[in-house]
Amino acid sequence: MNRRTATLGLAATLTLTSCGTGEAGAPPAQPRHEATAQARYEASVTVLEGGGHGPQICSAVADSLPPQCGGPDVVGWDWEAVRYESKAGVRWGDYRVVGTWDGASLTLTEPPGPPERKTPPAEDFSSPCPAPTGGWRPVDPAKATQPALERAIARAGTAEEFAGAWLDQDYLGERGADSPDANDPARLVLNLRFTGDLSEREAWIREVWGGALCVSGARRTEAELNSIQERVQSGLGDALITASSSVPRNRVEVGVWLATDEQRRAADERYGAGVVEFESVLQPVK
Numbered sequence: 001m002n003r004r005t006a007t008l009g010l011a012a013t014l015t016l017t018s019c020g021t022g023e024a025g026a027p028p029a030q031p032r033h034e035a036t037a038q039a040r041y042e043a044s045v046t047v048l049e050g051g052g053h054g055p056q057i058c059s060a061v062a063d064s065l066p067p068q069c070g071g072p073d074v075v076g077w078d079w080e081a082v083r084y085e086s087k088a089g090v091r092w093g094d095y096r097v098v099g100t101w102d103g104a105s106l107t108l109t110e111p112p113g114p115p116e117r118k119t120p121p122a123e124d125f126s127s128p129c130p131a132p133t134g135g136w137r138p139v140d141p142a143k144a145t146q147p148a149l150e151r152a153i154a155r156a157g158t159a160e161e162f163a164g165a166w167l168d169q170d171y172l173g174e175r176g177a178d179s180p181d182a183n184d185p186a187r188l189v190l191n192l193r194f195t196g197d198l199s200e201r202e203a204w205i206r207e208v209w210g211g212a213l214c215v216s217g218a219r220r221t222e223a224e225l226n227s228i229q230e231r232v233q234s235g236l237g238d239a240l241i242t243a244s245s246s247v248p249r250n251r252v253e254v255g256v257w258l259a260t261d262e263q264r265r266a267a268d269e270r271y272g273a274g275v276v277e278f279e280s281v282l283q284p285v286k
Contacts, residue, residue, distance in 0.1 A: 041106070041258065041282035042098045044115035047074055050090030055079075057097065057106060059241050059255070059281050066090035072257060075099075076108040101258055101282055104238075125248060127168045127189045129214035136171075136189050140210025144186040152209035156192045163193035163218035164225075164247030185211055193218040193247065218250045220275065228252050228271050241281065251277055258282045 046058045048069050055077035058069030066087040074097065084093035095112035127136075138144035153165050168189035169182065181187065189212040194201055201215045220228075225245040229252045233243040242255035251274060256263075259278035267276035 039100060040098055040109055040285040041101050042096060042285050043282050044094070044096045044117055045071075045281065046092060046094050047077065047097065047112070048090065048092040049077075049079070050088075050092075057281075059257075061092075067092055073105040074108065075105055077112075082112055098285060103258075106282070123246065123248060125166050125168055125191075126170060127191050127214040128216045136168075136212040138186050138211045139206070141186060143208065143210030144212075146183075146185050148209050149185045149190060149211065152190060152205050152213075153192075155208055156194075156205060157222075159194060160221070160223075161194040161196045162222055163195055163220065163250060164222045164245075165193070166191045166247050168214070188212065189214055191216065191248075193250070195219065195221050219272070220250055222247070225250070225252055228275065232267065232271075232276055249277075251275055253277045253279065255279050255281070 043057065046061050046067075046069060047055050048058055048061070048067065049055045050066065051068065051070075053070065053073075055074040056069070056071045057074055058071045060069065062068040067090070076099070079091055082093060082095065084091050086092075094115040094117075096115050097106060097108060097112050098110045099106045099108040101107075156162050156165060168191055169187075170189070171181075171187045190209060191214045192201070192205060193216050195218050198215055198217055202213065205213060205215065222245070229243050229245050232252060232254055233240050236254070236256065239256050240254065241257065242253075244253050245251075246253055252271075254276060256278060257280065259280045264276075264278055267278070268274070
């Protein structure tokens with residue numbers, strides 16, 4: 001478990017996940033001709049049929065009974081060949097699927113098998129600043145309070161160069177977010193990022209915040225990342241699964257069914273190398 005988590009529901013630490021319609025100039029959506037008949041891909045996903053559609057692969061499932069989800073169609077699916085659950089006319093199960101991809105559907109090339117679930121690495125919320133001598137601690141305990149924390153983040157957000165905020169809660173160790181002291185402002189490290197000159201930023205924030213503080217630089221402001229995210233996701237259409245802006249990594253992260261080299265090149269050319277990171281659900285069969 002990653003013990004460094006962003007909490008308190010602060011707007012500066014939220015990520016956005018949404019879908020949209022096409023927009024000129026955005027990275028291209030998944031071309032139907034990208035994969036050939038010889039290219040095979042695999043994924044461990046939920047397959048669900050119901051609600052008026054046939055078998056489809058899903059990367060996320062609504063927590064309901066029966067569950068709900070949607071995604072690309074699965075061609076060649078046979079419920080009689082697998083174990084599954086069913087309720088109210090809906091059938092579903094978790095499987096490893098292998099097949100060819102035409103940009104809109106997955107055509108099976110072998111029978112489904114047990115899923116191979118992998119836990120994705122958690123985002124690292126550790127502070128990039130070196131710890132002070134004696135460790136992280138408040139410099140003014142009277143201003144290491146929840147109201148002071150909120151004022152500090154609000155103040156930082158007024159700067160045009162603001163690139164985001166997060167909280168380093170390394171002090172929790174393995175106790176996790178349910179620990180009684182999980183939201184103790186006197187023990188966490190407030191991380192603030194800005195573009196441009198940082199020389200006066202810490203003193204500016206110290207006027208309202210007395211807790212542990214790390215001020216670091218960034219290539220893109222929060223507003224720039226949010227704008228890039230909106231443009232990227234609006235151009236992907238149905239190929240988009242998730243989109244979010246990572247403050248610690250200062251980039252936009254996009255989940256799609258199958259990322260293409262064309263998409264990556266277009267994003268690098270338009271926004272800069274590494275500003276947009278694509279992650280595919282479907283992976284080449286090794």
